[in-house]
Amino acid sequence: MRVKPILWLLCSLIVAGCGRLATPINSITPAAPATPAAAASVTPTPTTRATATPRPATPIATATPTVTPTPVIYVIQAGDTLLNIAIQFDRTTEEIQTANGIADPRFLQIGQEIIIPPPRVSPEDSPTPTPTPPVLKVKAINFQETRQGTLWCLGEVSNPGSLSLAEVVVEASLLDGAGLVLARGAAYTQLDVIQPGESAPFAILFDSPPDSFAQYQVVTVSGVPISDQSRYYFDLETFDLHGSPEGLAAYRLEGQLRNNGDSDAESIRLVAIAYDADERVLAQRQAELAVTLLKAGATTSFELDLIVPQGIVDHYKVLAQGLKAQ
Numbered sequence: 001m002r003v004k005p006i007l008w009l010l011c012s013l014i015v016a017g018c019g020r021l022a023t024p025i026n027s028i029t030p031a032a033p034a035t036p037a038a039a040a041s042v043t044p045t046p047t048t049r050a051t052a053t054p055r056p057a058t059p060i061a062t063a064t065p066t067v068t069p070t071p072v073i074y075v076i077q078a079g080d081t082l083l084n085i086a087i088q089f090d091r092t093t094e095e096i097q098t099a100n101g102i103a104d105p106r107f108l109q110i111g112q113e114i115i116i117p118p119p120r121v122s123p124e125d126s127p128t129p130t131p132t133p134p135v136l137k138v139k140a141i142n143f144q145e146t147r148q149g150t151l152w153c154l155g156e157v158s159n160p161g162s163l164s165l166a167e168v169v170v171e172a173s174l175l176d177g178a179g180l181v182l183a184r185g186a187a188y189t190q191l192d193v194i195q196p197g198e199s200a201p202f203a204i205l206f207d208s209p210p211d212s213f214a215q216y217q218v219v220t221v222s223g224v225p226i227s228d229q230s231r232y233y234f235d236l237e238t239f240d241l242h243g244s245p246e247g248l249a250a251y252r253l254e255g256q257l258r259n260n261g262d263s264d265a266e267s268i269r270l271v272a273i274a275y276d277a278d279e280r281v282l283a284q285r286q287a288e289l290a291v292t293l294l295k296a297g298a299t300t301s302f303e304l305d306l307i308v309p310q311g312i313v314d315h316y317k318v319l320a321q322g323l324k325a326q
Helices: 082-089 093-100
Strands: 039-042 072-075 113-116 137-145 151-158 165-175 181-188 199-206 215-225 236-246 250-259 265-275 281-288 298-307 315-324
Touching: 072 082, 082 093, 082 113, 082 165, 082 181, 093 113, 137 215, 137 281, 151 165, 151 215, 151 281, 165 199, 181 199, 199 265, 199 281, 236 265, 236 315, 250 265, 250 315, 265 298, 281 298
Parallel strands: 039 236
Antiparallel strands: 039 315, 072 113, 137 151, 151 199, 165 181, 165 215, 236 250, 250 298, 265 281, 265 315
């Protein structure tokens, strides 16, 4: 059985083109402790490019895929990932990996046949309680067309709950006026963890979008609470941010990053987000900090570029997240 592929991006996705992360401008210097903050936000002078308005749409319910009780043979096609296949067939990635002996899902081959296992309905199976879905909210949705004919669905996921959540996956569906699905895609958020009261951006690419769509639906489909023993490190603050347009479609952000915690941090990831005046996401970019290790109380500079194909940048912010150094 052949199934139309679902295009997919993993968390390393870089939206609407490539940017660059420059080597820190200044050397790392100790700084006085400051009150931790998730991100700094400022309001620059808007650019003068025209704003494109996405089609208004009313979200509606999406039908749950129906799978036969016997195994299905699926042929890997261009753009497939194990995650989007699992979402399509309402299976877990672990079930598909186990059924096919897949050691590393990053190396799926076009034309490769894999088995989609049937759902577990054996009476001998121990009953599994239905998990309570995480409390997550999707906001700031925006659609950006590119010159190549692709379509980006941009937005943010906020976590109003009391638990820090990882592995958050967002799914976007484009529908016609009758509610039929024309295209569907999914992606992880650009930060590994969304803390309570915080948000993280996402970017879903439709490589071959329909010519038009009447409605859309964007929902979160997964989120896993993280352990208190995890190495994730959040005592990082961005401040002194400055932004300016660079050419027709680029926007450069410069700023400072400070480690406000008591531990050294490594594998630090920056996520920059640009918004229009209506609080919609215009562009976002994920990049690794060039500094390998940021010591407790230290500060370093950063510089990165965003690609903004459409719209006027009204304000922006830069988030930071890393791991506690071992």
